[in-house]
Amino acid sequence: MTSLAISPHPLLQRMQASSRRFIRWLTSTKVVLSLFMLVIMYYMVIVPLYRMVLTTVTYQERDVFRVPAAEVGAFTLFHYQRMLNSEFSKPYLYDPLVHSIQISFGATALALAIGGLFAWMCIRTDMPGRALVNQLALLPYIMPSWTIAAAWTVLFKNRISGGSPGIFEYLMGYSPPQWLSYGPLPIIISSALHYYTFFFLFVSAALMSIDSNLEEAGELMGASRWRILRKITFPLVLPAILSGFIMTFSKVMGTYGGPAILGIPIRYYTISTMIRSAVNIGDKADGFVLAITLILFAMINISINQKLVGTRRSYETIGGRGFVAHTTKLGKWKGALTTIVIVFQILVIVLPLGLLLYDTFMLVPGNYSLSNLTLHNWIGKSVKTINNGSPGVLRNPKIYAYAWNSIRLSLWTALYTALMGIFLGYSIVKGRGTRLSKLIEQLAFIPYVIPGIAFGAVYISMFARPLGPIPALYGTFALLVIVSVAKHIPYSSRSGVSAMMQVGRELEEASEVAGANVWDRFRRIIFPLTSSGFVAGFLLTFITTMRELSLIILLVTPSTMVLATQTMRYKENGDDQLANAVIIILIVLVTIGNFAIGRFRGGSLKKGLGM
Amino acid sequence: MAPTITIKNLTKKFGDVVAIKNFSLTIDPGTFLTLLGPSGCGKTTLLRCVAGLEEPDGGEIYIDDKLVFSYARGISVPPGQREVGLVFQNYALWPHMKVYQNMSFALEIQKLPKDEINQRIKESLIEVKMEGFDDRYPREMSGGQQQRIALARMLAYRPKVFLMDEPLSNLDARLRMDMRSEIKRLHHVSGATTIYVTHDQVEALTMSTNIAVMREGILQQLDSPERVYRYPSNLFVADFIGNPKVNLLEGSVDGKNSVKVGDFRVDIETNGAMGQVVVAMRPEDIAISTEPVDESVEFTAYSVLPSGADSTIVAHRGKTEITVKVTGISHIKMDDKIWLKFDPQALNLYNKESGNLIVPKY
Numbered sequence: 001m002t003s004l005a006i007s008p009h010p011l012l013q014r015m016q017a018s019s020r021r022f023i024r025w026l027t028s029t030k031v032v033l034s035l036f037m038l039v040i041m042y043y044m045v046i047v048p049l050y051r052m053v054l055t056t057v058t059y060q061e062r063d064v065f066r067v068p069a070a071e072v073g074a075f076t077l078f079h080y081q082r083m084l085n086s087e088f089s090k091p092y093l094y095d096p097l098v099h100s101i102q103i104s105f106g107a108t109a110l111a112l113a114i115g116g117l118f119a120w121m122c123i124r125t126d127m128p129g130r131a132l133v134n135q136l137a138l139l140p141y142i143m144p145s146w147t148i149a150a151a152w153t154v155l156f157k158n159r160i161s162g163g164s165p166g167i168f169e170y171l172m173g174y175s176p177p178q179w180l181s182y183g184p185l186p187i188i189i190s191s192a193l194h195y196y197t198f199f200f201l202f203v204s205a206a207l208m209s210i211d212s213n214l215e216e217a218g219e220l221m222g223a224s225r226w227r228i229l230r231k232i233t234f235p236l237v238l239p240a241i242l243s244g245f246i247m248t249f250s251k252v253m254g255t256y257g258g259p260a261i262l263g264i265p266i267r268y269y270t271i272s273t274m275i276r277s278a279v280n281i282g283d284k285a286d287g288f289v290l291a292i293t294l295i296l297f298a299m300i301n302i303s304i305n306q307k308l309v310g311t312r313r314s315y316e317t318i319g320g321r322g323f324v325a326h327t328t329k330l331g332k333w334k335g336a337l338t339t340i341v342i343v344f345q346i347l348v349i350v351l352p353l354g355l356l357l358y359d360t361f362m363l364v365p366g367n368y369s370l371s372n373l374t375l376h377n378w379i380g381k382s383v384k385t386i387n388n389g390s391p392g393v394l395r396n397p398k399i400y401a402y403a404w405n406s407i408r409l410s411l412w413t414a415l416y417t418a419l420m421g422i423f424l425g426y427s428i429v430k431g432r433g434t435r436l437s438k439l440i441e442q443l444a445f446i447p448y449v450i451p452g453i454a455f456g457a458v459y460i461s462m463f464a465r466p467l468g469p470i471p472a473l474y475g476t477f478a479l480l481v482i483v484s485v486a487k488h489i490p491y492s493s494r495s496g497v498s499a500m501m502q503v504g505r506e507l508e509e510a511s512e513v514a515g516a517n518v519w520d521r522f523r524r525i526i527f528p529l530t531s532s533g534f535v536a537g538f539l540l541t542f543i544t545t546m547r548e549l550s551l552i553i554l555l556v557t558p559s560t561m562v563l564a565t566q567t568m569r570y571k572e573n574g575d576d577q578l579a580n581a582v583i584i585i586l587i588v589l590v591t592i593g594n595f596a597i598g599r600f601r602g603g604s605l606k607k608g609l610g611m
Numbered sequence: 612m613a614p615t616i617t618i619k620n621l622t623k624k625f626g627d628v629v630a631i632k633n634f635s636l637t638i639d640p641g642t643f644l645t646l647l648g649p650s651g652c653g654k655t656t657l658l659r660c661v662a663g664l665e666e667p668d669g670g671e672i673y674i675d676d677k678l679v680f681s682y683a684r685g686i687s688v689p690p691g692q693r694e695v696g697l698v699f700q701n702y703a704l705w706p707h708m709k710v711y712q713n714m715s716f717a718l719e720i721q722k723l724p725k726d727e728i729n730q731r732i733k734e735s736l737i738e739v740k741m742e743g744f745d746d747r748y749p750r751e752m753s754g755g756q757q758q759r760i761a762l763a764r765m766l767a768y769r770p771k772v773f774l775m776d777e778p779l780s781n782l783d784a785r786l787r788m789d790m791r792s793e794i795k796r797l798h799h800v801s802g803a804t805t806i807y808v809t810h811d812q813v814e815a816l817t818m819s820t821n822i823a824v825m826r827e828g829i830l831q832q833l834d835s836p837e838r839v840y841r842y843p844s845n846l847f848v849a850d851f852i853g854n855p856k857v858n859l860l861e862g863s864v865d866g867k868n869s870v871k872v873g874d875f876r877v878d879i880e881t882n883g884a885m886g887q888v889v890v891a892m893r894p895e896d897i898a899i900s901t902e903p904v905d906e907s908v909e910f911t912a913y914s915v916l917p918s919g920a921d922s923t924i925v926a927h928r929g930k931t932e933i934t935v936k937v938t939g940i941s942h943i944k945m946d947d948k949i950w951l952k953f954d955p956q957a958l959n960l961y962n963k964e965s966g967n968l969i970v971p972k973y
Contacts, residue, residue, distance in 0.1 A: 013683070020685030024666075433626075506703035509664050514717030514768065515691030524716070528707045 030430040044486040048462035110192035115199025136345040144547035146257025148190035151352030164366025206240030254451020256550035291454035413484040414541040425496025448490035452550030499533025614675035621670035648825035663690035696770030702761040704749040711745035735767040773805040846966040887963035894936035896957035907950035
């Protein structure tokens with residue numbers, strides 16, 4: 001406690017009083033936590049971004065061979081000039097950028113169409129089996145984003161890019177056309193089928209929150225069904241659609257798996273695959289210029305969307321529920337439509353998994369006859385002529401090590417993310433209206449606009465050397481955890497805020513009046529009351545980290561390899577079947593994790609997404 | 612011995628909004644003081660300042676001789692060290708704890724021995740007539756029961772000061788009646804200095820030793836319930852207290868001890884006042900008859916509203932409307948001619964411009 005001593009001099013007295021007030025403010029729980037969160041986010045987000053920009057405007061070691069006068073570390077716009085205005089610009093930046101935009105728009109539009117339609121049918125029609133549709137719509141989210149892309153190649157790959165034929169060619173006797181095998185169309189379709197979940201969740205939450213009285217009011221005034229949909233329903237769900245749009249667009253922009261599997265074989269590069277190849281050949285600074293381009297595009301996209309909606313609501317979901325919604329009668333179409341929806345959903349999940357699984361059982365790739373079936377890819381010993389001598393995945397000790405890495409990474413990331421969520425939620429909610437709270441909210445939002453692979457790129461230049469209190473981390477497992485936690489900050493802060501909002505401020509105040517200190521308050525009041533939000537955040541993070549590829553592909557080293565990155569390495573070596581086997585192992589592990597964590601109270605994916 | 616609470620020149624701002632303006636008040640030991648006012652008048656904020664949940668922007672607060680807050684000295688004692696108990700409007704029972712844990716929380720922090728904790732919880736539950744409920748979760752109880760537990764939680768803690776923030780506002784009318792008498796009884800037994808916040812004038816009138824009427828962060832009147840009711844210090848207080856509402860008749864002083872209202876005169880001590888005034892008359896202080904009597908004024912019954920124990924009659928004369936309350940069911944019919952007679956002793960006269968009571972009857 002502050003001493004009650006009082007200085008005789010009035011000026012000193014005033015200074016003493018204001019310094020006491022300042023210290024009290026500074027040591028209050030919400031301020032201490034807020035400052036702590038600020039420091040963490042400063043190191044996790046701001047410093048890496050700054051380092052990345054710094055790298056792009058200084059000469060790197062390799063540049064000495066290109067620019068004779070170059071001095072390593074000196075300021076230069078060489079990399080920008082090289083990427084934006086040179087003979088390399090077109091193949092390195094402009095073509096990939098066009099491709100990225102192509103697939104992002106295409107996939108987002110398709111995902112919107114599918115997700116929006118399903119959501120409307122689920123919430124606003126008398127379609128039977130809605131509960132099932134609801135459940136099935138969440139499943140693609142559990143699979144790695146490149147699962148469908150991998151399955152696509154099993155089905156449609158052609159020999160133009162070399163290697164074995166796909167099922168299509170085996171059955172039909174001729175190669176499928178190039179546009180069907182590789183390139184934008186397959187990438188768009190496979191991404192959309194994965195990401196439609198976002199639109200489904202966002203739009204159905206929005207539709208659920210719209211009081212159908214609003215629509216009925218329109219109906220009573222004599223408006224037609226179409227007019228009501230266009231003039232009343234659509235504007236009300238528009239914010240939800242736009243938030244789904246932002247999320248999907250920036251995810252597809254930053255995604256690596258799909259474009260790598262379906263684009264690289266025909267040299268159809270996107271910014272994300274180009275970043276990796278630039279970094280791999282050692283042109284880090286060039287890769288960073290590409291990453292900055294990607295970040296700028298994601299930011300432009302978000303700001304346009306916010307302009308359109310006019311508020312920051314665009315990435316928030318509409319809360320509230322429990323209205324009586326009146327439903328559209330589907331009439332004679334009921335049965336057919338339901339069947340189509342459910343069959344579609346099952347196909348999107350079962351077909352890719354079936355194809356991948358089937359593929360893993362073949363000895364000679366491309367020979368789809370029954371006599372070719374084998375368990376070699378799973379349990380076979382190393383044979384020089386098969387799979388470049390790699391043993392079956394279940395016989396390969398490395399796979400177990402990578403699986404353990406995956407699980408470890410996901411659990412640690414989920415734990416830290418969920419914890420940070422509670423602290424961020426506390427700092428933001430308790431400080432509502434203060435500049436500190438707003439600053440934290442805005443900082444926490446930054447990783448949202450940085451596409452996955454660019455975020456990984458940011459971390460290459462970070463922590464390569466010791467930085468302040470932090471030791472050099474490049475190549476360590478800790479770095480993977482840090483980058484994963486950092487990328488999840490926006491989600492964790494959102495679910496943390498919604499969890500904290502549920503805890504009325506009186507509940508904490510009552511304990512304060514009772515004399516509880518900070519530790520007691522968190523241990524006995526805040527943590528127990530936010531536990532279901534904690535579990536939900538934990539589950540979501542566990543799943544997304546488990547199948548995360550784009551974020552960490554640039555950061556893994558042989559010792560920190562995880563299953564997701566191992567699938568890519570098998571792919572790159574041409575061992576497609578082993579890659580597919582690893583994808584299946586990954587899905588099995590995610591499913592088990594989902595089930596195990598979901599058994600805790602409140603552990604649901606939807607909640608983790610903040611709904 | 613219950614403590615005195617002294618509030619000196621307290622000011623609290625939220626951004627640019629001044630919630631409490633230079634507020635001073637002394638609460639004697641054992642007093643049941645009610646902070647009364649419409650929503651947004653700063654009464655809850657004041658209570659929270661006393662509890663230590665808000666930090667004021669000026670002034671001082673003493674609990675007994677202990678300085679718990681001083682802006683000038685930069686002192687603010689944390690809520691847990693002020694020895695106050697607080698009952699929240701929404702009870703703030705911790706939903707994940709059973710009644711027992713809710714009540715033992717503060718006692719465990721005080722590191723009381725187990726026996727004593729059990730003893731106190733038992734006693735407190737008996738005091739609020741909730742014995743045997745220690746194993747329930749808050750959601751397993753009705754609103755009224757939760758309210759009692761919230762009270763018991765405070766009692767078990769045995770604070771020297773009770774602070775209550777509209778504790779009855781979430782209960783239905785019947786329960787509210789019961790709880791009023793319970794709370795008044797608890798205060799009587801414990802003798803703790805109590806600050807009670809409400810916007811309900813009946814609650815304030817029935818329970819308090821003293822009422823502090825607030826408006827926009829400023830103290831309007833601090834008095835006993837009777838005096839607040841009988842002699843409101845200004846038009847705001849007069850209008851806020853009483854149901855049906857007080858009749859406020861605008862008029863002008865018209866000779867000694869006479870005010871002209873519309874086309875009739877009201878006898879009232881004017882104490883030398885001049886010009887525009889407002890006459891306040893409580894509906895129950897007006898005599899009504901169906902025949903002309905001495906010094907009465909003829910009105911027409913515009914509307915008659917019997918409600919069992921009493922009836923409200925709205926009387927019109929020209930543009931003047933007066934509400935009258937009589938006991939029992941009235942047999943006056945609408946549009947009947949009626950004669951009203953005003954008791955000069957029961958009337959209050961206010962300056963129209965300032966709104967202040969002209970003849971302080973202190």
